[in-house]
Each structure stands twice: as structure tokens, then as C-alpha cells.
Amino acid sequence: MASFFPAALENLIDGFASLPGIGRKSAQRLAFHVLSLPAEEAESFANAVLEAKRNVHTCPVCQNLTDGDLCPVCASETRDRTTVCVVSEPRDVLSIERSREYRGLYHVLHGALSPMNHVGPDDLRIRELLERVAQGEIREVIMATNPDTEGDATAMYISRLLRPFGVKVTRLGFGVPVGSNLEYADDATMLKALEGRREM
Amino acid sequence: MASFFPAALENLIDGFASLPGIGRKSAQRLAFHVLSLPAEEAESFANAVLEAKRNVHTCPVCQNLTDGDLCPVCASETRDRTTVCVVSEPRDVLSIERSREYRGLYHVLHGALSPMNHVGPDDLRIRELLERVAQGEIREVIMATNPDTEGDATAMYISRLLRPFGVKVTRLGFGVPVGSNLEYADDATMLKALEGRREM
Numbered sequence: 001m002a003s004f005f006p007a008a009l010e011n012l013i014d015g016f017a018s019l020p021g022i023g024r025k026s027a028q029r030l031a032f033h034v035l036s037l038p039a040e041e042a043e044s045f046a047n048a049v050l051e052a053k054r055n056v057h058t059c060p061v062c063q064n065l066t067d068g069d070l071c072p073v074c075a076s077e078t079r080d081r082t083t084v085c086v087v088s089e090p091r092d093v094l095s096i097e098r099s100r101e102y103r104g105l106y107h108v109l110h111g112a113l114s115p116m117n118h119v120g121p122d123d124l125r126i127r128e129l130l131e132r133v134a135q136g137e138i139r140e141v142i143m144a145t146n147p148d149t150e151g152d153a154t155a156m157y158i159s160r161l162l163r164p165f166g167v168k169v170t171r172l173g174f175g176v177p178v179g180s181n182l183e184y185a186d187d188a189t190m191l192k193a194l195e196g197r198r199e200m
Numbered sequence: 201m202a203s204f205f206p207a208a209l210e211n212l213i214d215g216f217a218s219l220p221g222i223g224r225k226s227a228q229r230l231a232f233h234v235l236s237l238p239a240e241e242a243e244s245f246a247n248a249v250l251e252a253k254r255n256v257h258t259c260p261v262c263q264n265l266t267d268g269d270l271c272p273v274c275a276s277e278t279r280d281r282t283t284v285c286v287v288s289e290p291r292d293v294l295s296i297e298r299s300r301e302y303r304g305l306y307h308v309l310h311g312a313l314s315p316m317n318h319v320g321p322d323d324l325r326i327r328e329l330l331e332r333v334a335q336g337e338i339r340e341v342i343m344a345t346n347p348d349t350e351g352d353a354t355a356m357y358i359s360r361l362l363r364p365f366g367v368k369v370t371r372l373g374f375g376v377p378v379g380s381n382l383e384y385a386d387d388a389t390m391l392k393a394l395e396g397r398r399e400m
């Protein structure tokens with residue numbers, strides 16, 4: 001029954017189903033939706049896939065995704081070049097930019113250390129970070145990997161590697177999320193929030 | 201902040217976000233996944249979209265989606281050509297085929313009457329059904345539109361149009377839960393529904 005739909009449609013369903021978080025039924029719905037689109041719209045979607053794959057690459061400095069020579073942050077003349085914020089994924093840069101507070105540069109690792117999933121130091125862009133720090137302009141490195149086991153381990157590992165360079169290494173502050181309800185804070189978060197309390 | 205990602209990446213995110221049931225965050229995840237694919241895989245996904253749109257069209261007899269001259273069911277020599285099962289969508293054909301009970305032909309309406317959404321009789325493939333029945337070979341028409349208001353209204357409307365032709369018109373029987381969607385019917389329910397069909 002798998003080959004009940006025309007081959008080209010089955011192919012498209014398979015394509016959607018291979019994406020993360022999309023099951024067989026959703027893939028079918030998406031494929032039927034694409035078939036129902038005007039030809040130009042379906043083409044522009046297909047082209048968006050090809051263009052993204054063709055034009056988007058990593059910034060040679062910070063390893064974030066970009067379609068230019070440098071990413072907009074590294075290319076900007078107004079950013080503070082003495083501070084680097086280290087994140088796991090490109091989408092984390094967006095989260096930090098949204099705070100409108102941070103004016104430094106970034107470094108994207110493209111993952112976190114995870115022995116379970118066979119992700120070691122060589123699979124991350126750690127060497128590139130050390131090279132940047134070795135150039136001497138950077139004075140503070142903020143470790144903004146995720147506040148979970150893998151993110152913590154990655155931050156710890158990198159902070160040790162950075163010690164010989166004599167730069168200040170900080171970790172993103174942990175605590176209760178703003179706008180949340182204390183009632184729902186988990187034990188670990190509450191512990192961190194208490195440890196990180198500040199005089200007011 | 202919307203233009204924070206490279207334009208080609210934003211385009212791809214927009215493309216995914218325009219699909220039904222995919223929000224902004226999921227679209228981001230899917231786009232990042234596509235970027236992480238080997239170039240050939242991303243290309244084959246884009247090609248699947250183009251090929252499906254290019255090669256899949258409706259069967260001139262039953263209006264189901266196909267990439268051949270006729271769909272596999274209409275082209276088959278072993279199907280019962282005196283019975284036609286009328287469904288709303290191509291995916292409903294798959295649901296009925298899965299029961300392994302039905303051996304007749306299909307007719308896909310591509311929708312259901314819905315005054316609220318400005319879908320009238322001329323927007324469905326009803327004329328094509330009447331032309332098939334007028335040819336005289338068909339003796340029974342099973343109305344298998346969804347068991348909801350629009351599907352019932354569509355079944356009723358078509359059954360009246362078919363009356364002058366003197367064919368037996370039946371409605372898919374008990375077993376299909378009222379208010380549900382045919383797409384999600386399990387095999388056993390679909391079997392009961394076929395066995396319990398009633399003349400209308």
C-alpha cells in the first residue's frame with residue numbers, strides 16, 4: 001500500500017517525513033498542500049531550499065551562518081570586539097540578540113559535547129575559538145551554552161582550555177525566568193537562583 | 201530582528217512557516233535541519249517538490265492524483281467497474297484501500313460543499329461523476345464523503361443528482377465515528393463502514 005500514491009508524490013511524502021518532528025500523516029498533509037499550491041509557489045519553495053543550501057555558509061570568524069563574507073555581527077563596526085559570547089547553535093544567537101543588551105561578538109560551536117551521541121571536542125568549532133582568543137584582542141568570553149548537562153560540560157571544558165590565555169571567562173547567569181511563576185520553578189533552577197542572588 | 205538570519209535562510213524559514221501546521225519555531229528547526237543535510241539530500245528534497253508538482257495530475261476518469269495516463273485503480277483490469285466510491289480527497293482513497301475490502305472504482309471530488317468557505321457544486325468534480333454514471337456501466341455509487349455536516353450535505357446533494365440515472369446510491373455505513381475525519385479512520389472501522397453501507 002506504500003506505493004499507492006504516484007511515485008513522485010510518495011517521494012515528496014518521504015522527503016517531508018525525513019524532516020525532524022514530521023510523522024507520516026503530517027508529511028502526507030504537507031505534500032498534498034504543496035500539490036495544491038500554484039506552480040510558482042511550489043517552485044519558489046523548492047528554490048528556497050536550493051538557495052539556502054547554496055548561499056548560506058558559516059562566517060569564517062564566528063562560525064555563525066551567513067550568506068556574506070562575514071556575518072552581520074562580525075562585519076559591524078559598532079560591536080564591542082573585546083567580548084565574545086559562546087553559544088551552541090545559530091538560533092541561540094537570535095535569542096541573545098533579542099535581549100537588545102549584548103553588544104559584543106559571538107562564537108557558534110555548532111553543538112555541545114555529548115559522549116552519548118559521539119560528539120567530541122573535534123566535532124565542535126572549539127579550535128576556531130582558541131585561535132580567535134590567541135589573537136589577543138578578546139578580554140572576556142561569556143559561556144552561553146545551554147543550562148543542561150551537555151551545555152555545562154562544554155562550558156567547563158572550554159573554560160579550562162582558555163585558562164592559559166588569561167582572559168576572563170564567565171557563564172550566563174542562571175535563575176528563575178522573568179515573568180514566570182515561582183510555583184513552577186524546578187529545584188535545580190531555584191537553587192541556582194538562590195546562589196545567584198544579588199543585593200538590591 | 202526578523203532579518204537577523206541571512207536572507208536565503210529567512211526565505212527558507214518563511215517557506216516552511218507557510219506550510220499548514222508549521223509555526224515559526226518549527227520552521228526554524230526544519231530550515232536548520234535542511235542546512236545541515238549533505239548537498240545531495242537537500243537537492244533531492246527540492247527536486248521532490250518540483251517533480252511532484254510537475255508530474256502529478258488528476259486521473260481523467262476518477263480525478264484521483266496520478267502520474268500516469270490513468271490512475272492505477274482505473275487502469276487495473278481486476279477492479280469491479282460497476283461500483284464507484286465517491287470521496288472528498290485523494291487521501292481518502294488510501295484509507296479505503298487499506299481496508300482491502302473494496303474492489304470497485306473511485307471518484308475524487310476534491311473537496312466538499314461548504315457555503316461558509318464559498319465551495320459550491322462547480323468547485324467539485326461532480327459533473328465528471330455524472331458523466332461517468334451517464335455512460336451506463338455503473339450500477340452502484342457509494343457516497344464516502346466525510347461523516348460531518350459538509351460531507352453529508354455533499355452526499356445528499358449528489359444522491360439527488362444521481363436519482364434520474366436509476367443507479368443504486370449508498371452511504372458509507374456505521375463504524376465511521378460521527379464528526380471525525382476519514383483520514384484518521386483505522387482499518388477495522390473502515391471495514392465495518394464498508395460492510396454496513398446503506399441505500400440513501
